[in-house]
Structures are given as C-alpha cells and as structure tokens.
Amino acid sequence: MNKLKCECGHFNPEGTILCESCGKPIEENQHLDGNDKSKLLNMRYEGSARRSLTYNRTIVDKIWNFFSSVRNGVILIVIALIASGIGTIFPQAMYIPANAPNRDPSVYYEETYGILGKIYYQLGFHELYSSWWYMILIALIGVSLVICSLDRFIPLYRALKIQKPKRHYSFLSRQRLFSETPDFSPEDKKKVVENLKNMRYKIFEQDGQVLAEKNRFSRWGPYVNHIGLIIILIAALLRMTPFMFIDDYVWVREGERKVIPSTDGQYYIENKKFHLEYYDEDDERYKEAMERMGQLVVKNYQTDVVIYKVKGETIPGQEPELEKVTEDAIRMNEPLKFDGYRLYQSGYQENEFSTMTFGIFAANDEEKSFGEFTVDLMSPEETYELENGFKVEISQYFPDYILQDGEPTTQSKFPKNPAFVFRVYPPDSDEPEVSFIGIGRNIDPTGENKYRLGITDFSTHYASGLTVRKDLTLPIFVVGAAIFMIGVIQGMYWQHRRVWINEKEGTLLLAAHTNKNWFGIKRDIEKALEGTEINMVVDQEEEDLEKVEQTATQE
C-alpha cells in the first residue's frame, strides 16, 4: 500500500484526506470529501481513508462502492418503504375475511376491488411480504448495511486511536467552532483545562498541546445497532425453516384428550374445561360504554388443560402410555409454555352438545312420564335400561344430522345437531317401537306408537381452538433487538465531543468538534471559559448562514 507521509512525520494510508495524527489536509485528496469547495472541513469519519473513496477499478471495487454508499442504502430503504405501503392498500391474502363469498385470491381481489384489485393480485402484492423480490430487497439492504459499516468503521477506529493532541493550524481554523486568543495567560489555559476535566472530559496532553475528549464510545453506536439489525435479518431468514419454526392449530373439546399436531405424536392435550366470561353488565365503571355498544363484552377466554408426554416407545396400534407434563390454564395474553412449545388461546366454538336427556311419555298424554335416560353424545351406549323395566336401544346415531338426497346422514362426527333412531322396548316386551328424534324433529314412522320420546334436557360443551407454536428464532430476535437498542441509545443519547487547545507562536487556538448536538458543546465551552479572558469560539457555520440570509433579505 502506498503511504502518504505528512509533515508531522506520520505515515497515512492511501486515500487519507486529513492526516490521522495532526489533521492537516492532504493536498491531493481534498476533492474526495468536498473540502476543496468549502471553508469548513468535512469531519465525517475524521477524513480517514475509506476503501470506497480510494479504489474504483475492479468489479469488486464497483460493487463495494455501490453498497457502501449511504445514498444507495437510503434508496433501497425508500423502495422498500413504498412497496410496503402499497402492500397495505388492500388486505394481504391471509387477511381475506372468512365470510368473503370467494376466498380464492385470484377471484377475491378482482371481485372486491375491481380492476385495481386484479392488478394488485397479478403483481403479487397480495403476498408481498413473502414474495421473492421483497426478500431480495431486504437482503440487499442487509448487504449494504454490512459493507457500509465495514467501509467506515475500520478507518474511523484507526483515526481516532492515532489522533494526537497537537493539530495543524489549517485543521483547527477550519473547524466549525474556532477562536484565537493572541495574548493569553497560562493560568487561564490551565483553568479551562481544569474546568473541562471537571465536566468529565478526558484530557490528553503532549508538549503543552491539549485535547479534551468525551464519549468517544458513542461513535460506535451506529455500528453496534447495525450488528443488531443484521442479527434480526438472519433470524428472519432462519424462521422460514420448519426446523426453527412450527405453526399449527388444534381444536380440543371439553373432556377430550388428543395428540398435539406437529409434535411427532409426542405430546397430548386434554381440555378439562373452557371458560367464557363476560363483564358484569352492572359494573359501574363500564356501564356507560357497554350501554352505548349495546352488547356484552368478553372479559376472559380460558382453557384449563393437562399436557401429557408419551412415555417410552409405542408400538403402532397400541395406546401410548402417557405421563403428565403440566396442568395449567391458557388465557389470551397468557400462553402456556412447555418443552419449547407454546399454546395460545386463539378461538372457541360453543355449538356442540355433550349430553342429551330423553323422557318416555305416553303418546296420548304429555303429562304421563315413564322415566328418563341420558345419552353421552361423544360415546353413546348401545342400550339404556330404565329401572321400571323399559329398555331403549340406539338403532342409528347421526351426530351432525342432515337430510341428503332424501337420506338421513351425518355431516361430521361432531355432535352439532344430533339425531337418533331409537328402539323402545316396553317392560316385558320383545316388540320394539321405532322413534326418530332430533332437535325440532320427532317422528313416529308407523303412526301406531304407544310411547313417545321427548328431549327433556341437554348440556353443551365448548371446543377450544389453540395455536401450537415452536419458535427457536425468538431468542435470536431478542438478542438482535437488544443489541440494536443498545447501539441506538449509545449513538443518540451521548455525543462525541472534542475540544483542542493548542498553542502556536504565543497564540491560543481553541477549536471544537462534535458529531451532533452543537448547542451542547457550545454550552460546555462557555462554562469552561467562564472567568477567563480566553475568547469564546465562533460558530463559523452560523456566520456563513447569516451572510446567506442577509443577502437573501437584501435582494
């Protein structure tokens, strides 16, 4: 590598703009940071030699330079912003309402939103956030992030490490904050240094030249936060693998025990009870709001569950032996965690019957009852014998009755609309009477029955819908987010401030630089100079601005 020797004796890497040690502008490189056109020096990255500004020959250089430009990074971000915004105009495919007439995206968008919807669908905006081009865009932002940070961090780190208290006059006088005090007293100088020290500036002194520096660590903030962002991007990519991420759903009825999906049959869940609670209508606090809304407001969804794990090996066809893992309640906002899985309360259904009680009556006299029997709809018995000698046989059972092409049949195995064909044997008789009975139906097929069955009671149960999740990427996201937060706070809530106090031929040169919050550093210097005869620094940028303003008003 070519080395540039500065008059202070320091060797700088090729492409250096301001000498790493004394800050003297290196003649031939001033155009790189635009210093040749302005009075003040561009202090970003300390005028260090950045690869992207130095080399532009090979293809690698060109790619490196593309990605190390903040401008290009911002352009990528803006494209992602606009695309994301467009993605919210119509609902994403996963949010197509459940009650839409046709939920097929190829039909839904055009039907609901007309020609715009069609275009939206055809351009893939309905699944924007998982589309390949959106992901490429995000990946490019990630690459930009890495290269941009590397391009700046290393030279900046070097420059700040090598810097010396003694600075070249052309460096000091071209800082934004600068003053000269020709005849100064050494006591004043000492006092200023002391004051700065009391404000927790670190003092570096060399041959009477002083550098007071504070919060250099805040300069690393952006690099720390970008590391956090990269970790988050990596986690987002990992989340697309089934090994790291599982998403499933299970319905369990009250009293039911079943295998939890996506656990390789290793875990079972039993729903002991589902609770649905409403706010008390008379609750003083919310009365007004509930009256206005005109409906009950749900207070709690909760499933009391027991989780089991399969014990040992199971031979196919054999009932597995189960071991209790935990017993707990799952509520909204309080998922249940066990062995890396999480169960969330996500939905419920209440229209299932669990038991039905039937009475046997005289066909011609409603009042005359011959007893009752109760059927467990999940596992009905074949026959029910009453104490007074009646016997009832279930001939057919339709858990979810429907009449299809004139034939009675069942839509599902869930008791949502149970119906039965019963054979009723009166005491000491072998001749059954046949009855068909369901909700709102009671048919005597022969028209000659002496006994009539009637539903006297029933009970219902809830089915609880639970989301099954396993997400091993969560800790990675957490780490990424934490690092990002640390980095942003480090970079934003502290500022790197430096004050140079140099002497040249009996004149005191005072210059200062901060990466942000100029108001703050000016106040620091004001405080440090209090009670001394040293001239307050002049804000040379402000001077420039005022000149511009004056010429503007004169026009």
Next chain:
Amino acid sequence: MSGSIAAFYVIGIVLYLIATLFFGNTIRDKKSKEKQNKSGKIGFIITVLGFISHIVYFILRWIAGGHAPVSNMFEFVTFLGISVVLAFIILYLIYRIDILGLFAVPTALVLLAYASMFPTEITPLVPSLQSHWLYLHVITVSIAQGILAISFVTGIIYLLKAVDQSRRSKRTFWLELVMYAIFLVIGFVFSTVLFKALDYSASFAYIENNQSVEVEYHMPPIAGPKEGVALQENQMEPLIETPGWMQGKDAPRKFNTVIWSVIFGTIFYLIARLIMRKRVSAWIQPFLKHIKLDMLDEITYRSVAIGFPLFTLGGLIFAAIWAQIAWDRFWGWDPKEVWALITWFFYAAFLHLRLSRGWHGEKSAWLAVIGFGIIMFNIIVVNLVLAGLHSYA
C-alpha cells in the same frame, strides 16, 4: 367521564389556551433581542400547570377504570396530546425558546380536540388488550411521537422563516399547502366544538360486513352511510353516500366530519387570505425575524435523535412482544404495524441523510414535516380507511 376527572381534563386544556396567548405575546415584542422574555416564562409555567392537571386526570382515570387509560381511541389520542406537551417541556428546558411554545402547545390542543371526537367513556378491556405490554407499548410510542412532533413544529417554523416569500416557487406552494392543512385542522376543531355546543344529533342504521349497525352523527349528515336508513324524525337527508371502501368503525360519521372540516377550514383560510392580502406563510414570516435558523435545525435534529430510539422501543420492540404474547406472532403485516415500520424507516432515512452535507437546514425541515405527516396518517387514515386488528375504537 365522571365529574372530577373531566374537570382536571378541561382545566388542563384551558391552561394550554391561556399559555398559548402568553407565547403569542412574545413575538409581538420584536425589539427585545433576548431569547427569553417574561411573557414566555409565564406561558411556560402555565403550560406546566396544565400538564400537571392532565397527569392528575390520567391517574384518576386509571384508578377509576382499573387499567391504564390508553386503551381506546379517545384515551390514546388524548395521551398523545399530553405527550406533545411533555416533549415541549423537555425541549424548552434544554433550549429555552419561546416560539416553540407558540407552535407546540396548539399542536397539543388540536390533538386533544381530535380525541374529543371519539366516545369518552371508560371501556372494559377485551381479553387481547389485558396486558401490561400494551400499556408499555402505547405509552412509549406516544411519548416518542410527542417528541417527534416537536421536530415537526421546529421544521415548520424553520420553513416559515427560511422559504423565500418574495416570489412564487414550488417551496412557497408546498409550505402554503401545509398552512392550508393547518386551517383544515382548525376547521375540524371549530366544527366539532360548534355542533357539540348545538347538541346536534342524527342517526342511521346501515349494513356493514353483512351486519346491521347503527351510527350516531353529531354533525349534520352531508355524507350518510351507504344505503343508510334514518332513525330519527326530521333529521337532515344526507346529500351524498359514504364510499363503500371506507371500512373502519363508524367510517361514515368520520368521513362526514372530514367534509365539515374541509368546509370550515377552507372558509377560514379564504377569510385569512382576504385579510392578509398575501400567502399566510408570507404574512407570518416577519414575526420570526429574531429566531435563529441553526437553532431550529438543531432542535429538529435533536428531537428526532431523542424520539427515534424511544419509537423503536415502543413502536416496534414492545409492540412485537405484546403481539407475540397476545396473538401468537410478533409481527403480522397488519396495516397499522406496516405503517409503524414505515415511520421507523422514514426517520432512519432522515438520520442517514443528515450524515451527508446538503441535507441540513431546509431539507431536514421538510423531512421533519413529512415524517409527522406519516405519523398522523397512521393515526387518522389507517383507523378510518384501512381497518385492521388495531382499529379498537
């Protein structure tokens, strides 16, 4: 709202109004070169008193409702207004600039007026909102947005002072458009207060998502619900129907309010133009003579620097934690979430652009104004038009 809670709420608002007058007095005093004068100090103290009154409101309402009052739109927007005041107090203590009060306190007042458009009763919390993370999320986001609002305020002042008004240009046009938007907001406040004082009411039944719903208007219905049926005798016939793509809760009523705001706002704007005989922004410019541009730029940047990490924490991190616990996914591309992400990216872009030279000063000021526009879009339009999980009001 019960008596004492409402009293503290109103007292706060009245104090802000009075404080605004005192801040206004500081610019009349053109001769004084000092940054701060007596009138400004009084204005600041009154603002702090108003803020304390609102803190009391907040605590009392928390106790009465049994949960932090940030769980419906009224409470949320109110808290945002209070946050703007808090942010103003913080930045005033750092920079001691009176003009900040003249613009920031009215911004808070407008937000409080917007809040009053929503039902004010304490609502019971549905299960998904019963989480401490929700409070943390909303409170942090609001405070962050309050601080970002200050960058909007200083951005506006910067532009009013810096944009050359001597001839027409794109910049004068856009700035005047922002002024017009502010008049629309004033029109909104005026129409809300006017019809509330007149106790106007009309109601309709209409079909939304295959369900019959009712909506009560507090302003004469220029735009009625789509195929709405009038429920009160002698109520005004709507002139037009609300377009069907406006789907948020009570969308027709909100759309109607927008129409009234535009009508009154435009009338006020035209009157102002007639009286001033020049662009509103040109008329304001001479009052800002003594304000330093680089100080405004500094505050704009500083408030973004303070607000951005807070916004990240509240708007993305706490939000994700809550979503993870309540809805089993920490991110769901719901419109509200996407717009929070857009806001975040926008301010990140702002911070990055500040790293290059040409973006300080006026360009930064424009960006700050646009950024706050995005925040307002998320609060107003996303709730009105793009209904998602978050449209809880």
